[in-house]
Amino acid sequence: MVVHQELATRTKTVCSFFAIQGTRNTQTRGDPGFPFVAEETAEYSFCMILTALSGDGHWSAEKPFAYLLQIDDVKILLDCGSPEWCTENGQADWTSYTSALKAIAPSVDLVLFSHGDLSHIGLYAYAHSRWGLHAPAYASLPVQALGKLAVSEEAEGIRSEQDVEQQEMPAGNQPDGEAPDNEHASTASSKPLIPTLKEISIAFDSLITLRYSQLAHLSGKCQGLTITPYAAGHTLGGTIWKIRSASSGTIMYAVHLNHMSERHLDGTVLIKGGVSGSSVFEPLARPDLLITDASRTLLTVPRRKDRDAALLETITTALENSHSVFLPCDSSTRLLELLVLLDQHWTFAHLRVPMCLISRTGKEMLSVIRTMVDWMGGAIAREDVSVPVSRSGQRRRNDYEDDLVNPALRLRYLECFSSPDAVTRKYPSNMPKLILAVPLNLSHGPSRQFFTELASVTGNLLVLTSRGDPGTLTRLLYDQWHAAQKNDHTLKVGEPIDGTGEVLNVVLRLKVPLQGAELEAYVAEKRAIKEREALQQATSARTQRLLEADEGEESSDEEDSDGGSEAGGGTNDAHDGDVTMDGTRSRSGNAGGDAQGGLDWSLLDADDTQSRAQQLSFDIYLKGNVSRATSFFRSTVAGVSSTQQAGLTRFRMFPVVERKKRIDAYGETLDVGMWMRKGRALEEDSRTVETEEMDVVEAQDEAAEEVPSKFVAENVPVRLACQIFFVDMEGLNDGRAVKTIVPQVNPRKMIVVGASSEATEALIHSCGSIRAMTKEIFAPAAGERLTIGQQTNTFTVSLSDQLLDSIMMSNFEDNQVGFVHGRITMSADSSIPILEPVVNASSASAQWNRVPGCIPQLPRSTLAPRASCSLAPSTIIGDLKLTALKNRLGAVGISVEFAGEGVLVCASPSGSDYVTVKKVGKGQVILEGSPSELYYSVRDEVYELHAMLET
Structure with missing residues (x-):
């Protein structure tokens, strides 16, 4: 006999519908008020609101990523990027973005970071210290470490060139009723919002780090939400966030993805097996809402193999011709891929040209990434990390500080420098070399300074690995290279171009020591x-x-009487003398000078004596001690x-x-000094290692500011004579991949962000041509509140105590659900209708039988066929995960194996009984097997993963 049982499970909508119908009142059951009132009157249930603070779906220029996602009453900030503060056209106006972020920062309940570059995490430290963004923030460990280095590099670079200090109070310190000065606010907003190193350290140390696929159950106001990070590619620690809510379903935030494997990273976990013929990772398939970017929809890049070959060939040719190569780069996230590629090429080509990295945080960055090999993939993950051993069996020592470092991360040919002057002191300007300098946009810092020195030399090579932000020098040079390309370089790599000879006026901002009159004025002021x-x-x-x-x-009052002690009184009588009418003292009794505490008037001249007499003319002195x-x-x-x-x-x-x-009220003598000493001791003990490190950093900052200096801006004309070459090394999906991956994920709703209007329309049109793809695709504008949810009609009712007692509640995730069957009645005391349980015929008959004076009618003793008895229908809520069922069955000792897609085979310990569990469709689960202990055990475990409602 084979038992075939099918379980039709409804979606979580049933649970969510009941959950929003009301909240239990704080009144007791015996209270005549309403113990359970449905207070939800909103037009949308399962409501989600997304506000694009920056990086909307219709931008005219690239912007940082920052979005406010509101699920029910929980506000989640997705990324907190900083813009490019220094552009060629002056300071960009980011007032709208910074004002919006400042306004919502104190009310944010959760912060999630996807990548560790400036466009995703650059403004977090400033908002944390100045604007009150103190909500729990989550990120992967590499995002925390590399993000801290990137923000520190930018902060030190801009602070060394500009005066960025602003008179801005932290959030909550502004007096009530006082509005900030508009003129001062506009002036402050024009300056870069740059935190100090101490603020950066405090902010990033407060981040909570998670590993990939680590499920985190939130607490507090965010209770009921679960977050899970997954690998996104593009950067080390790059994250796709999966947010699970019992009321709103699954939300997936996936921006800046890369499905291609690189030298130091694997592709995103979202897609497996490449784009063509690939499959979506099951936990990330079919989300209720997908938030993704379309910034690369209109771009098509050549194969990575062709791009790497063209880059290395062009660099080698320039170096062999005794010319220098200048390559602007970022400070942490994408730099590692370039360093590994160049170091391997230096080894295979036997190049002896110095390779220099100019970055204040370069050495620290290398130390950090060498501890995160377990987060890497690609060729680095396959490298042998064993210690080299000689033929004699002894460990060989090399010139590197640590032989246990992964061979691909040793970077033997790389030299790190903290400033351009350090490179010039070691290597002359005319010596060929490869220079990697930060930042990527050539907006400030070492890269801008090296550009003014190397760009005017004919034969030198400038390599761009990114298109740069609009308005920056990197984007200007890219546009010149792009306009000079004769062939379409979307399918193949372009060619280097010679300098046009155009003279560019580059503004260099420097911090120079004071000299001459300025130095003297500064010293006098100090x-x-x-x-x-x-x-x-x-x-x-x-x-x-x-x-x-x-x-x-007190001590003198306790020892002396009102008239003073005998010895003290006699002594003072001998030396006090008489006081004249003008306040001067007679000298007859003060021959002994100041031996007994008197004043030696010989120390004062006549003028001082006269002024002193005037000052003491109204002073009255007492005899005594x-x-x-x-x-x-x-x-x-x-x-x-x-x-x-x-x-x-x-x-x-x-x-x-x-x-x-x-003394106190209990007669004990008060020792204030003892309490002060104890307070100081406790204060010293409470200082942690982090506080001491921050003190050291602050002391270094103060020491660095000891040299008197000023900020100057110098206009340097640069004749563009060097060669320019561009190769895309950003490590992001192009338009072909984006248009292929998104339909495979197949979300129920989708929001497109971080793209221009043309790129957004291209992605929407591509998805709209697919019949199975959702048509609910949104692209919010900057500052727009986009509401997503299911429109329903809601009512306000009160549940009676009898109805609440009759409900059988079942646990579902973090909620309790139950089925309600009743009738609406009205009460004279309230206008809110009451939902009461339905009284059936048998219970009504029993009530009549208990009425006094009522003669019950006895049933006739006639034979009749037995009435058919039907079981009450039930509803099963939940979505069965075969992996979760496998773990539960394995915990109770049942052998479980996957026999195919959607089929789970369960075997008894003896191997005599088998039960199969199949998922044949949406909400359809089938159990097949013979009646046995195994069958009922498996069925019970399946029921435990669902919520059953008796209807």
């Missing part, structure tokens, strides 16, 4: 500032000493010691002596 600070410190110290002296009155400073008000005479000034001590009030209470 001296005046130090004098004012010293005066303020002296005043504060004097006030502090007076306060401490005033606190010491006043030899030490016990007063709050005390005059200071230049050239007179503290002991001599004791005779001039004045009291606040005559002749009252304040007695302070030095």
Whole structure:
């Protein structure tokens, strides 16, 4: 006998519909109010709102990526990129983007980062420290490390050339009711928003790192959401984020993908087996919402093999002709692919030309990536990392600092420099060499400085590996190269072009030391500032000493009587003398000088004596022990010691002596100093290693600013005489791949971002020509709130206590679901209708039978056929994952194997019974097998993965 059971499972819509019908009230069951009220009255259920802060679907120029995704009441910030602050046409206006990000930063509940370059993570440190973006932020470990290096490189580079300090308060510190000055706000917005190194360290240390495919269940306000990162390609640690919500389904954020395998990276996990004849990774297939970019839809690039060969051949030819090669590059993400390629070519071609990397964070970047080999793929993952051993069995030592480093990451021919001057000191300008300098856009820093030196030399080669951002020098040079190409270079690599001889006016911003009159003025100003600070410190110290002296009155008050001690009184009587009407003191009793605390008037000249007499004309002195400073008000005479000034001590009030209470309510003596010492000890113990490191960084910054300097802008004319060559090394999908991969993912809804209007329309038109592809494709404009959801009619009802007691709830993910069957009644006390359970006939008859005086009718004793009994229909909610079922069955000791796509074969420990589980369609699960303990065990595990509702 074979049992064939089919389970028709509904989608999560049933669960979501019930979940939005109401929230349990805080009132108790016995409260006459409404214990369960449906308060959802929105027009959309399963509502998601996407706001493109930057990088919308209709841009006119490339912008950073930053999107606000709102799921129910949870606000998720997807990326937080920084724009290109320095362009050839002056500072770009990014006020709208920065103002929007600043406004929503404190209310963000979750932050997700996809890549570690500036266009995705560049503005996070500034927003974290200045705008209150303190929500939990997640990223992969390489994105955290490389993003920190990229932001640090940009911050140091721009701060060394421009004055970027702005008078901006952190979020929440602005006084209530005060609006910022518009003129000041506009001036501040024109400057680059650059954080300090300390702020960068604090912000990136707060990131929470996840590994690929690591499921993270969120808590707090984000409870009910799960996030999972997957490999995106393009950059080390690049991430596709899968967001799972019980009410909104699955959202996939996938921007800047690369399906091609490279030397240091594998392609994205989204697609397997190449574009043609490929299959989509099952956990990422058919999402409810896909957010992806279309920036490369209109581009077609040649094969990687042809591009690498053309790049190496062009560089080698220029070097063999005794010319230098200049290659602008980024600081972390795409630099590793170039370094591995060039280092291998240097080894195989036996080149002896120096290869120089100019970057402040270059050495640190190499140290970081050598610890992340497990995140890499391609040729590096297949390299042998074993230690080289000689024939004698001894370990061979080489000139590299660590023999255990992966051979592909040793980069023996690479030399790192922190500044262009360091390269010039070691290698003359006329010596052929390969120079890799940051940044990629030639907007500032070493790359811009080297361009002015090498571009005017005939024969030198300038290699561009990216098209650059619009308005930058890199995009200007690319446009010249592109316009000079005779053949279509979309299917094959183009050719180098000779310099046109055009003179470019390049503005170099530098920080130069002060000289001459400027230096003297600066020193004088600094001296005046130090004098004012010293005066303020002296005043504060004097006030502090007076306060401490005033606190010491207790001991003298306890030891002395109101009239003073005998010895003290006699001593003071002998030296106080008489006080005249003009306030001067008689010298008859002060022959002993200041031995007993009196004032030696011989130390003062006549003018000082007269002024002193005028100052003391209204002072009244007391006899007693006043030899030490016990007063709050005390005059200071230049050239007179503290002991001599004791005779001039004045009291606040005559002749009252304040007695302070030095015990608490329990009679214990208060020791303020002990508590202060304990507080300082606890404060020192609370300092962590990170705080000490930040102090070191801050000290280095202060030391670097000790040299007086100023910021200048110099207009340098550069005659473009070098050769220019472009090869696409960005590591991104082109238009053919994008138009092939997106239909295979086949989302239910899709949002296109990060592209021009032409590229967006091209992708939408390509997807629209596919019948199985969704037609709900959106492309939001900048600042537009795009609402996505299912439009439904909702009502407000109240559930009675009897109905709540009759509901059988089942667990589904993070929610409890149940089936409700009742009728609507109205109450005179409220306008909200009440949903009550339906009373069937049998229960109604039982109620009538219990009524007093009612004679029940006995049933007739006649034979009749037994009525048919039908089971109550049930609804099963959930989506069965065969991998999850396999794990559950394996945990209970059942052998499980995959027999094909969508078929799971289960065997008993003895091997005598078999049960198969098949997924034959959407929501269709079939169990086949003979009635046995194995069959019912498998069925129970299948039921456990679903929520069953009795209807």
